[in-house]
Amino acid sequence: MSYGYYPGCSLSGTAKEFDISLKKVLQKLSVELTEIQGWACCGASSAHATSHILSIALPVHSLLLAKEQGLKEVVTPCAACYNRLVNAQHEMKDPSTRTKVETVVDKPYSNGLEVLNLIQFFNLLGADTIKAKVTEKLGHIKAACYYGCLLVRPHDVTGFDDEEQPRTMEAVVEAVGAKTVDWNFKTECCGAAHSIAHTNIVEHLSKKIIDDAIAHGANVIIVACPMCHSNLDMRQLNIIKSFPGQKTIPVLYLSELVGLAMGMSLKELAIDLHFIKADEILKPAEAVTAK
Amino acid sequence: MKIGVFICYCGENIGRTVDCAKVAQVAATFPGVEHSEDYKYMCSDPGQNLIKQAIREKNLDAIVVGSCSPHMHEKTFRKAAASAGVNPYLVEIANLREHCSWIHENVEEATAKAIDLVRIAVEKVKFNEPLTPIRVPVTKRALVIGGGISGIQAALDIANAGYPVTLVEKEPSIGGHMSQLSETFPTLDCSQCILTPRMVEVYQHPNIHLMTYSEVEKVEGFIGNFKVTIRQKARSVNAELCTGCGLCMQSCPIKKKAFSEFDEGLAMRPAMYVPFPQAVPNIPVIDRDVCTYFKTGKCMMCQKVCGRQAVDFEQKDTFITEEIGSIIVATGYKLYSIDKKPEDSFIKGYGEYGYGKYKDVVNGLQFERIASASGPTSGEILRPSDKKEPKKIVFIQCVGSRDESKGFSYCSKICCMYTAKHAMLYKHKVHDGEAYVFYMDIRAGGKMYEEFVRRAIEEDGVKYIRGRVSRIYEENGKYIVKGEDTLAGVPVTIDADMVVLATAMMAQTEAPQLAQMLGVPYDKYGFLAEVHPKLRPVETSTGGIFLAGACHSPRDIPESVAMASAAAAKAMVLFGSDMLEREPIVAKVNAGTCAGCLYCKKVCAYNAIEVKEIRNRQGELVKVVAYVNEGLCQGCGTCNATCPSKSIELIGFKDEQIFSEIHALADMY
Numbered sequence: 018m019s020y021g022y023y024p025g026c027s028l029s030g031t032a033k034e035f036d037i038s039l040k041k042v043l044q045k046l047s048v049e050l051t052e053i054q055g056w057a058c059c060g061a062s063s064a065h066a067t068s069h070i071l072s073i074a075l076p077v078h079s080l081l082l083a084k085e086q087g088l089k090e091v092v093t094p095c096a097a098c099y100n101r102l103v104n105a106q107h108e109m110k111d112p113s114t115r116t117k118v119e120t121v122v123d124k125p126y127s128n129g130l131e132v133l134n135l136i137q138f139f140n141l142l143g144a145d146t147i148k149a150k151v152t153e154k155l156g157h158i159k160a161a162c163y164y165g166c167l168l169v170r171p172h173d174v175t176g177f178d179d180e181e182q183p184r185t186m187e188a189v190v191e192a193v194g195a196k197t198v199d200w201n202f203k204t205e206c207c208g209a210a211h212s213i214a215h216t217n218i219v220e221h222l223s224k225k226i227i228d229d230a231i232a233h234g235a236n237v238i239i240v241a242c243p244m245c246h247s248n249l250d251m252r253q254l255n256i257i258k259s260f261p262g263q264k265t266i267p268v269l270y271l272s273e274l275v276g277l278a279m280g281m282s283l284k285e286l287a288i289d290l291h292f293i294k295a296d297e298i299l300k301p302a303e304a305v306t307a308k
Numbered sequence: 309m310k311i312g313v314f315i316c317y318c319g320e321n322i323g324r325t326v327d328c329a330k331v332a333q334v335a336a337t338f339p340g341v342e343h344s345e346d347y348k349y350m351c352s353d354p355g356q357n358l359i360k361q362a363i364r365e366k367n368l369d370a371i372v373v374g375s376c377s378p379h380m381h382e383k384t385f386r387k388a389a390a391s392a393g394v395n396p397y398l399v400e401i402a403n404l405r406e407h408c409s410w411i412h413e414n415v416e417e418a419t420a421k422a423i424d425l426v427r428i429a430v431e432k433v434k435f436n437e438p439l440t441p442i443r444v445p446v447t448k449r450a451l452v453i454g455g456g457i458s459g460i461q462a463a464l465d466i467a468n469a470g471y472p473v474t475l476v477e478k479e480p481s482i483g484g485h486m487s488q489l490s491e492t493f494p495t496l497d498c499s500q501c502i503l504t505p506r507m508v509e510v511y512q513h514p515n516i517h518l519m520t521y522s523e524v525e526k527v528e529g530f531i532g533n534f535k536v537t538i539r540q541k542a543r544s545v546n547a548e549l550c551t552g553c554g555l556c557m558q559s560c561p562i563k564k565k566a567f568s569e570f571d572e573g574l575a576m577r578p579a580m581y582v583p584f585p586q587a588v589p590n591i592p593v594i595d596r597d598v599c600t601y602f603k604t605g606k607c608m609m610c611q612k613v614c615g616r617q618a619v620d621f622e623q624k625d626t627f628i629t630e631e632i633g634s635i636i637v638a639t640g641y642k643l644y645s646i647d648k649k650p651e652d653s654f655i656k657g658y659g660e661y662g663y664g665k666y667k668d669v670v671n672g673l674q675f676e677r678i679a680s681a682s683g684p685t686s687g688e689i690l691r692p693s694d695k696k697e698p699k700k701i702v703f704i705q706c707v708g709s710r711d712e713s714k715g716f717s718y719c720s721k722i723c724c725m726y727t728a729k730h731a732m733l734y735k736h737k738v739h740d741g742e743a744y745v746f747y748m749d750i751r752a753g754g755k756m757y758e759e760f761v762r763r764a765i766e767e768d769g770v771k772y773i774r775g776r777v778s779r780i781y782e783e784n785g786k787y788i789v790k791g792e793d794t795l796a797g798v799p800v801t802i803d804a805d806m807v808v809l810a811t812a813m814m815a816q817t818e819a820p821q822l823a824q825m826l827g828v829p830y831d832k833y834g835f836l837a838e839v840h841p842k843l844r845p846v847e848t849s850t851g852g853i854f855l856a857g858a859c860h861s862p863r864d865i866p867e868s869v870a871m872a873s874a875a876a877a878k879a880m881v882l883f884g885s886d887m888l889e890r891e892p893i894v895a896k897v898n899a900g901t902c903a904g905c906l907y908c909k910k911v912c913a914y915n916a917i918e919v920k921e922i923r924n925r926q927g928e929l930v931k932v933v934a935y936v937n938e939g940l941c942q943g944c945g946t947c948n949a950t951c952p953s954k955s956i957e958l959i960g961f962k963d964e965q966i967f968s969e970i971h972a973l974a975d976m977y
Contacts, residue, residue: 181659199665201781232783 456484458857
């Protein structure tokens, strides 16, 4: 089985672990990813702050390349890229926008591609397929699944899960044998790009999310978005400094958790690159091997 | 034939865009037109007198009026013509308003079109025949669907006027939502205390045939002559033997398996139950979905204790057919679901308020039960999760209402008032409690309504905050309500013990199916439609079917009652005469040429085509032909268009009339 792959910039930079762990897991599942040749930046926040048409034209450029290269589904692990890509598909339904964008990319547009975020992709592969490769017992892991804003919103555009009470990430986490906790801030804002200019806002917002996860008994937060990860993981260091007595909690990508369940080591999955060490909570899993 | 043409300005409605004087001038030159004039308001008394006068002076045989839609004033002009001696069916209307002036801007072009429309009508009227209305008998019995306060009121009014009524209610008891309420605004009188006497009156009324736990299955026929099939669902109790002693309910071992519908899921009920102690009739019903006997074939405790042998596990649904003259629909409403997002629905739910995740986030009806003396807490304000008295309570208005993104654009109308009432009841019972209300606007139009809301704010100290709530979550046993005070321009956070959502009123799920069965239009939300929003608010476009209460739109009790009495009055108008006059615009079969193929029967939507045998003098069958039941025929003309041998004609719209219209138009170009 082969799927198209749109890594986006984060997965070769700040979120290298996301890329590494996903590829390792897919290797185990004998699923191939075919990277779109010549993909361009999705535009992220900068493009739509600059020009509406540019913010659509950039994703459309990559989507059209994928189509030319015969791809049917495009896996987009980065939540921001996913959001920009499906947003472009949505905007292109409007004939006047479509005409303008076609002029910019100098190609006729036609849809027919399915853009999948990581959770959708795992659910598409199926719980049974993933379960078949699980070797470790993760019953001691109590995960707070954090969706953030970009995966589920705006719901008319993404059409993914329930925008207020999503459940699909839990389905994957439970399929690999970990437990999930019911908590309040699954879709609360982490502060996103304010991380650079207003770090204190991000500290404040991320602390709320971290505290709520811990208060509801979680020992790990699972994410599927590089931005969320950096705000919850990297900025946790600032939070510890600003708030004495602050408890910490490791933050893992969904692909990393699935990899752990499949018996891969922290190093293999690049979890050791995280700022908040996950060794403590993951130790029992490494020790106890189910056969 | 001498034809008179009368062109109306309709004030400025037609006159602004159509040169009416010119239309009248040109019409005067049409062949057959003896008289032509224009007037500012032809429907007014002086206008009608012009028509009558012209008929008398010039001996006119037929009339064409260029005016508004025939829906508005055809009757008026027909009456005027008839009073001057012209058969009313020799009047034709050229619609110069809806079909011309209202939709065009250019005066020259609109005037040319108006002249065309008048010419067409003149050519048609030449082939019109004098007709007399069809008279059909009226069955003087009403059917009321729904036994809430609206249905009860309508049934009592009609029954008190001396006409028999069949009242059908799908639940085991009548009473509807009103029986669930604690106190009612703006007087705070106890809902059950004012309702139950009416319920008993219904039960004892000699003119009311009460059918509870029943549903309307099929409706055939037409105004004055409906044939209605009603399904009496199996109660598993013989209603004639049962005395309502209640022993069976006490003996039922399945006490806590089913949520009480009456208590809105806040309490449990046995498998054998009456919805509430004051139920009418006081005859229990077995919920076969939870009853042990129906699952395993064992138990039968209720049957063993019943001294009257009234429990009947073998009982089946029965069907009865009633002849009905008029139907009043009073099927009420249901509440917007906060529990979950209904599948395949345009309703989006309120995940941000917790989708029924939090036990102490309740809807308006649940709070009614909590505040009601007959409710699960005997009227003490206790929160469902731990039965503790909430010291801080938040009420959120417009949950589902006025929120297009969540499904409904409309205002549910009653929530401002009942929220004020809830907050007031809370303050009356929890003296040291704090009550907050989040609102968008306070809509308190009604007698003593605004005063009531002011009382809640000023006397009872309820804190009103203008703004929406973005989310609710639980933290350390408190419900954190995050909102905005848009007057102060600041975010608000309240750590509440309990939250009450004023959820939207919405149409019953089955309303569209019922509407289709009755042939009554309904809107995109499922509310049944009246025929005219101002002047005919309780009538539907199907003759003899009237609307009462919240099946039409969100309504409070006084409005529902008023509407029910209005609907009852409409039904009684119908029952006031023995025969009903109907338009003679019906299909007619030419038995001589009809080949009996009966394609017309297949296409008729009203079951108006019957089969008639033609026999010779020896009684031998010569052939079968189609025959039109004039009572059922609606004059749609489908059979006319279908007949391969041109053997069915629609009176008033015969081929020669239609063709003359087309010729009149074709000659112009």
